[in-house]
Amino acid sequence: MPEMQDALWYKNAVFYQVHVRAFYDSNGDGVGDFQGLAQKLDYLRDLGINAIWLMPFFPSPLRDDGYDIADYRSVHPLYGTLEDFKSFLAAAHERQLRVVMEMVLNHTSDQHAWFQESRSSRDNPRRNWYVWSETDTPYRSARIIFIDTEMSNWAWDPISKEHYWHRFFSHQPDLNYDNPAVREEMWDVMKFWLDMGVDGFRLDAVPYLIEREGTSCENLPETHIVIKELRAKLDSEYPGRMLLAEANQWPADLRPYFGTGDEFHMAFHFPLMPRMFMGLKLEDRKPIIEILSQTPEIPASCQWALFLRNHDELTLEMVTDMERDYMYDSYARDKTMRLNLGIRRRLAPLLEHDRRRIELMNGMLMSLPGTPIIYYGDEIGMGDNVNLGDRNGVRTPMQWNGGWNGGFSNADPESLYSPLIQNPVYGYQAVNVLSQRRSEHSLLSWMQHMINLRRSTPLFGSGSIEFLYPKNHRVLAYVRQQGDQAILVVNNLSSSAQAVELDLRRYKGKILIEMFGGNLFPRIGDMPYLLTMGPYQFYWFKLRRI
Amino acid sequence: MRDIIVGELTQAAQEIFRGFAHLLPRLIVMLVIVFVGWLIAYVIRAILRSILQFAKFDRLSERAGASQLLTHAALPTPTELVSRFVFWIAWIGFIMLGISVLGIGGLQEHVERFFFFLPRLFVALLILFFGLLVASFFARAILLASVNANFPSPRLLSISARTIIIIFVLSMVFEELGVADQTVILAFGIAFGAVMLGLAIAFGFGGKDLAQRFLENRFLRERRMEKEDEPSPL
């Protein structure tokens, strides 16, 4: 299959982020599993996506939704066996779907055998696998990430009577990457999965791998060396596999993670996402253009990962205080919605169930430079439940139909890993795959059409971007170009109808062909090009010379 | 007196020897240059031959009709000819250089003139080559057109056209070389003018029916339809 051989496949992909636990339960124990996920692969293929990003499914005490790993070479029994995973992987590849999985490099669960050994005594051979200290004073300058739950980056271990380092929860001790044995072992772990056929890894929390005194312990040069090593090994033994960095940093600080094309293939563009929401509420394109103008050029083989929402809170780490306050006031008046430094709501509730805004945001997601990632459930407009603790409100079961447990599981509703969304607006009777499949005009059908259009236009994934600056600041307009192909994207960020005049003299003589309907729009002349747009409307125009 | 004669002779001999001694190194240098020049020219010829063979120069000159001319004159193939020609030019150039080293006054001027002559020679050869190509093309075009239009004696027309063009080209070549340019131009002018006048008279008086038919064919296409004796080929 030539498509599967393409080394730069991730540049023209559409990702689907899913937690196996939340998708489909095949054995009636109330928790989604790999056999269930395999059964739903046809749905994903029909949706049009071509890559799946799986949340962690390792054996784990599940105190951080699986990001606290207790065994790197196995599958949590709740989700099935390693054989189940292998069958799922084969089934996905059969349908031309790639699979990218999580790999948490930075830390393990405190239940992991390695930590159990490490903490057992100060002389244990694995002592050096973690970062130990007599006092809790080293690395003072490092910030605390989970400010709502943790008071310090050091935790006291009563067994070996020392402090251990943890950037995240206290039950997630950091591995010591200065120890070559650790690096070798982690590469071995990755090989285990690569040999099975996994197409790539999302490497969680990469900025924090290495610590050095007197620094913020984030983004250190030594960390980059570790990554370069990994990438070199990957390229030589497993060409065509991909590394995706989770590094919630400013664009300038993110740039080093691409190296010269010798580190990560992809990285999340974290700062863009909140600004898209901000631009929408402000009805002003300024935040979006600013962040994209500040985004540095990346090597040709690299790619940004764009997303609207994910399993975490809508993070507001990478905005100024003023911006954060504005976002809280606009999107999370209710303080229960706020978590850490973000807002823990799904896409549809954030946009007040407004179909037009949902379409507009997805339209921008698919037309800005980068590879889009769709969070499971957002394609049907699922809602959330802020009353579930931590970030679990956005991790409720997938809603397949209006029946028993929303079609997610045959178990008793009380035994599900998480309650379903049940209110009349977002509940499973109102919002589900089955009913949306029946209508050509449902959100699901629209998303399918949209994804299909995006995937058949590789220009979006690899072309350049040039912003236009029409006087109407409520309109975000840009031209994507590659070779002699050009696409004009115009977005009305305002809730009211707008008229906008665009200066398209550079493209004079070309005809606009609107991409969804295929209809002709007048030819570009010398005069400014007038477009009238309804509330939250957007256009994609192919510029054609004929 | 004998002493004087002997003295003068000795002096003369010494002068000759001295002169010879002055000359000898330069002579050696000249011979070295000539020899090296021969080597270089040989190499250039070999390279040029390969290049021309690779570029299928023979095919091209076949189309120009140059090959046929050469075989008629029992000369070798164009590639070979050009290569040898370049060899000789190169070697003669080196010889000239060698001679100039000798320092014999009057020869310098000749050497310079030789080197100035070379570019014009090159241009003249180019004109000849492309002129032959053009003549060949037009000759064939006229031949085909007159055959298909059912003109009488198409080959005659074709050969006349080719001859006229070749004469024209040759006169340009001679002018470029500066060889008897005045004479050639004049001769060409007279001949050409005479031919044209003759054709005009012939057309005007003798061939007026033919001319009429010809003009009808060119300018009154619609009249074709009455040709019921030839049904449409499509």
Place this chain on the structure above:
Amino acid sequence: MADESILSDDFIRQLIDVGEVDILVGVPTHNDAKTVEPAIRAIQAGIVKTFPRERAVILNADGGSNDGTPDVIMGASIDEQHRSFNGYTLRTLHAISTRYANSPSNAAALRTILAAAELLRAKACSVICPESSNIEAEGVANLLRPIYRDHFDFVAPIYRRHKFEGVLLTNLLYPMTRALFGQRVREPYASEFAFSGRLASQFLNRHQWNEETKDYDPELELTVTALSDGCRVCQTFLGTRSPTKRQSRDLVDAMRQTVGVLFSSLDGTFSVWSAKTASQPVPTNGPEFELSVDPLRINRKQLKEMFSAGVVELESVLRSIVSSATLSELQQLARADEDNFRFHPELWVKTVYEFAASYHKAVMSRDHIVQALVPLYRGRMFTFLVENRTASAAEVGNNIESLCLEFERLKPYLLELWNGRK
């Protein structure tokens, strides 16, 4: 695509007003005011009767008429009362007109029609000749229906002809395209045909539309594209054809537009035609051929004379094009007298194939090669006329068929020549 646009601003506006269509019928014109009206009526009737629910447009591509042809067409379209049929349309039947240039060019007209078909995303398109004074509604429908309903990509016409009409088609173009591309399309060079939107886009974007090709007819190349790109092709019978302007062209010009185009299209499609080994019939709506055998006075003698004269005079040229064996046979033939003159099929096929191979290798200016074929064709025509002088339609059909088989049989010979012994 050329830098200068072929579609004027005004035309773009007309296209925007029309919007997406299902059916597009193009009518290229130049000073056809006297003959175009019946054709337009037939088109309207055809669309209304067969495609009443579909969105349709009639597009007139005019090459600088000064007799008001576009006005006649637009006038014919908007006057509902004068429609002689009792048709009723659910939708607006659009008619638009554009002047593509100030002088007629078949290539520019077709390009305009193709561009409009692509922009309007027409599913089925057809080109109708403005001189077709006897085309009927049924004919138009027969051209469009296979494309629209049965998903064919190309529909070629078949006309009722006199047995001596179209000898270039029956003795060269049809047999050769049939042998090379494996499909028996009787009229590969037609002025009326239909094609799908997909084929239109393909041809529009792949073909070299430039100054040099402005003056030639692209129809044969469109047919070759359809045959070589795996398109579904069929034929439909359209009745007797009214004489068209292009039929009155002189022979050299005609050969340039057909044989020259055919030869040059072989270069790009080599991988396709070299692999085909036998020809298949194409689905045909109506009789596959109908020939009328009315007696016709023809000056055959001149043909033979021009052939002989040509062979003699062009010897130096022919020597570079055909093999020496063929040349000596031709010379022998030229010396024969009228009663013993027989340009038998094998010699004809070999000659044509050698010409095609020489064209491919460009042994001389390609245009000259085509011109050199003209007198030889005249000789073949002479033989064809003599052999079929008293033949019935069926016999003529058989003779053409056996010539076709000869072309197919000798195809390996062409491949040999092509791959280059020379």
